Amino acid sequence: MRIKPRIVDVFVRISLNLQAFFTVGILAVIVAIIFIKGSPYINLEFIISSPQDMGRHGGIFSTIVGTILLVLLSIFLATPLGVGTAIFLTEYTKESVFTKVIRFGVESLAGIPSILFGLFGFIFFVTKLKMGWSLLAGVLTTTIMILPTIIRTSEEAIKAVPRSLRIVSYSLSATKWETVKKVVLPSAAPGILTGVMLSVGRAVGETAAIIFTMGSSLRMPLSLMDSGRTMAVHFYILAREGISMENAYATALILVLSILSINILAYYIMNRVISKFS
Amino acid sequence: MSKAAFFIFLSFVTLLSSCSINDNSEIAKKKHTITIAGSTSVMPFVEKLSEHFMVDNPNIIVNVQSGGSTAGIQACFNKTIDIGMSSRELKEEERALKEILICYDGISIVVHPKNPIKDLPLTKIRAIFSGKIKNWKELGWIDRKIDAITREEGSGTRGAFEELVMKNEEIDDAIMVQDSNGSVKEIVATDPYAIGYISLGLVDERVKGLAIDGIHANIQNITSRRYKIVRPFLFLTNGAPKEHVQTFIDFVLSKQGQDILRKEGLVGVR
């Protein structure tokens, strides 16, 4: 028996609808579980006191500091490099074999899994350059890891700046660099910011690359050569070794909330930009 | 704009590095740092010791990292750390390091509290981990596959287990592998059909320690040498330790330090 195409149509529509909402439901369930299990244990004390007894007691202050230091320093290194690359690719060259090769490099770097960044950071920064497990080794590894995201989003943002703006600038006899600096970059800034924030989110949630380069010392890192622990690494160790489920859920909640709010803010900025240009 | 950014960036980096150097030299005047790394089995106990130690010695910072016995031994050879931690005896080629025995640790064979089995002969445990016994029925319980868990290759605990329990037999490759005492314990605590081996110091009400050939794993039996699955926890130094490092070692070997270890379920050397 042939089923009428119209009935199939209705069926498909309902099925697709359900699947889309099921997928969003997964996100909701994950956030809900973490929130319900974690929120009872979160208070100011948990945030401003450092872990004791391997994290069984005390808070997560040193890991928050570790995370912030790692992320800020990585962003500081990766942003000029990434935005510079994007400017070069969009403003300073025509499509050629050269740009293709660079793009190939960026795409390949983006596809490398974080454990390989960890493996590389471990052998190169930690062992060969004798940095040891340190904030510095973690920062340099993370910088390389987030670079492709910043390059891609910056490139998109710069491409979205209307040609007309550039033409006006040139007609006022501005040089190329002046145009980039005074016209293109300011217009592309929100889009670039989005990329930077998405990278922050990635770095905050990363574990595999960081645990082998920055180590997992619970002490607060006081210098670039000190080892330290990020929130994600702390959560991994707490949960995996069953040190304290309460503290694990509480850490997870702070971790997930900070990443989600960073990402939501990033999408918000991106949407503003899209609606501005279109 | 970019020039300014570049300058800020440069000054930030120099500031950071200079302030870290300053910090270090400041610390060098007033504070000493001791870096300890190695066995993940020893680490939690040394972490605890260091917390107590730093209360009495506020001018010394103790930095404890895991990484594994072998990594600790390597780092000790390279002098990147002050003290290495090992949960296995040193091999021939590693003997150049100075060994300091801090305590003994029993390895306890653990199952889920629901498991009715209380006692197993050593030969049966070997048979489970070599894959010859695969079902709980063969041990007098229900008809269910055994979920055995071992530690990863290179771990000190696994090394000791292979030497003391497995003797010349190999651990079967169908057995699950976890990379810390804690994660083995987590699985055994949640899976009723699991069996694994962990540090005696970590056994609590969430898992059940098995007696082996009728002998329970406890401090008395380890002290009297009746319980045989025991390995040493070692501190390793490369040459004579610096003064502040020696202070910490002395603390660990003092009555106070040994009492802390005893309270954690380890067997002291004093």
Next chain:
Amino acid sequence: MKEYFVKYMLMAFALSSLFFLFLIFIFILFEGLPLFHKAGLKHIILGSKWAPTKGSFGIFPMIISSFLVTFGALIIGGPMGLSCAIYLSEYSGKRMKMFLKPALELLAGIPSVVYGFLGVVYIVPLVRDYFGGPGFSLLSTSLILGVMILPTVISISFDALMSVPKTYREGSLAMGATKWQTIYKVVVPSAKSGILASFILGMGRAIGETMAVIMVAGNALRTPLSILDPLRTLTSNIALELAYASGDHRLGLFSTGVVLLIIIMILNYIANFGIKKGS
């Protein structure tokens, strides 16, 4: 003069990515290849025994396991991701899209350790109780990875579907086809290469995932014989043992890294260049 300086500085920046890629390759290959020479390519790639402290470096079961979890993830995440993408591009209204698209992309922001942890706490006991086995298994790992690749599959398939010209759809509808017939016969085939690319990038994500896999896979060395058996992937082999390893054992882990790197590069190449050129 300044213009000149700026141009070359930016060029240097642009070359940095290439330089980093080169460094990563060199150092992983440099550490990993000597063992291939020493132990033999065949011994490593096709060997089934991994006992690196006793001179056996076979990673064949891990290669198989890596592909098994990847295909498992694709079976679960592929159709569902494509359905979501079709819903987003063809069915949902503008308002709905504004809500759903970012919400789906936020799934990518949840750290992999959190997926792994929830897998251990909820999926593993479920599999153990209802299907048997230890719960740490090919099935649990595939489920977790299937969810983890959703954002990749959705966003790239969505882009591909959106780039199908409106006229294609209008033409088909005008000929009396229903909406689903249009999607099924016209839109999806036109976006085929993009959808394929999204699946392959999803595979890349699954095969490279480490922490979540370590937590739910059980990490046994043998090739799994059923979907309820535990297994060890290439990535988890590296992460489990790297901290402890020295000498040949460490080299063995870098050899594992070399194999992983090659697989990933092939997948990326197919997704980024092979497919797009074909379309």
